[in-house]
């Protein structure tokens with residue numbers, strides 16, 4: 001006799017290893033792996049274009065992995081509740097399992113679905129597959145959510161290692177008849193006219209195997225120097241796991257344990273491992289903030305910024321988006337983003353500070369652009385990071401700390417190699433001038449083949465003046481005492 005199947009509803013957990021919801025589904029015997037493309041976008045954040053590209057690759061890889069263990073991925077499109085009903089009807093499933101999502105729209109959707117299914121006698125198991133700690137499971141001594149990172153991290157770190165990752169199943173029992181599936185290509189997640197994804201294809205291999213390869217590469221070549229090199233965009237010193245973590249091709253417990261066991265085998269790498277785990281801690285912290293302050297992506301977390309005189313300067317915004325501000329480190333970052341769907345963390349901070357403070361453009365405008373162009377676009381981390389840079393967030397950088405793009409460039413890209421890679425028109429400038437070409441002597445520019453204003457823009461604002469303008473705007477909010485610091 002056939003046992004009724006359990007639907008495994010894949011969402012942001014597109015992998016087979018360390019997958020507690022998959023383990024839960026397997027306990028029912030027969031599993032229907034389902035992914036639903038729900039373009040009603042609960043919560044109002046439809047997936048950006050780069051992430052849609054990433055999703056396509058991740059789904060193709062997941063289907064391939066499922067086929068190697070005797071199953072396949074069922075793809076359906078439509079409002080999630082209606083699609084689940086359909087698949088339950090078609091398969092006679094008596095249970096649904098999923099990994100929790102933490103975006104406010106997803107929480108509301110999942111609560112409603114869970115209640116409706118349970119009312120009809122369908123069992124629902126929702127488990128933690130994406131975080132080290134559930135946002136509601138960690139609190140200050142007073143029982144409140146954390147609003148400062150360091151004590152949050154101390155509390156999380158103090159819990160010791162998370163549970164060891166679960167192995168991937170070697171076989172997945174399927175029902176006698178698998179429900180029909182859409183063809184992935186029909187979902188048009190990939191750009192066609194024009195196909196702007198060439199740089200993304202060259203930079204990334206989405207999916208679980210790609211995540212494993214990135215992790216191994218980092219353990220072998222990045223971890224030992226991570227603490228010193230993580231701020232250097234000219235060196236491949238970070239793990240580049242963010243897009244994989246974003247759609248769950250790998251989970252944070254797997255990364256945590258892999259880093260810990262590498263450090264245990266190489267005792268000199270303990271400090272680097274701690275520095276790395278702390279970054280995973282920032283990701284957890286962003287989810288903690290989003291869960292407790294669900295309007296984090298839309299509203300200043302900190303009061304007092306409601307009347308900030310943001311500017312609506314479309315041509316400055318366009319210059320920033322296209323990497324044509326005249327500040328090479330900002331432009332290199334924005335072009336890296338456009339070409340590869342990813343930007344180094346240090347440069348994200350510099351580019352975000354430039355938009356917010358030098359151009360006085362609202363952080364939400366930058367948040368939207370990153371949302372559309374990042375393969376790792378993540379509602380919690382993106383919002384928390386933009387608010388951090390803007391000075392409007394929990395535990396944020398103080399508003400008066402304005403990044404100087406020239407000094408940042410010199411410090412973190414000391415030879416100019418990062419700029420040379422993404423701003424090739426400046427490639428022949430010597431390192432002393434590459435971060436401020438407008439101060440280079442005429443003969444140096446000539447020898448490098450650069451005519452400012454023709455081959456590369458002059459700065460669209462003067463940083464020193466822009467900084468004063470930002471501070472004045474800040475003071476006008478009545479924060480003069482802080483600004484004087």
Ligand SMILES: Cc1cc2nc3c(=O)[nH]c(=O)nc-3n(C[C@H](O)[C@H](O)[C@H](O)COP(=O)(O)OP(=O)(O)OC[C@H]3O[C@@H](n4cnc5c(N)ncnc54)[C@H](O)[C@@H]3O)c2cc1C
Nearest residue numbers: 238239240241242279280282283345348376377378382385
């Ligand atoms: C304005 C701005 C916007 C950002 N938007 C996003 C976003 O949408 N999605 C996203 O994943 N990251 C975002 N970040 C955080 C960070 O830049 C990326 O996580 C990091 O660059 C990813 O590269 P990596 O995997 O090589 O990082 P590694 O240095 O190898 O770090 C390992 C992991 O730790 C986490 N992590 C690292 N730095 C941070 C951080 N500052 N905050 C939270 N988690 C972190 C990521 O999951 C990352 O994959 C943003 C940062 C800024 C300043």
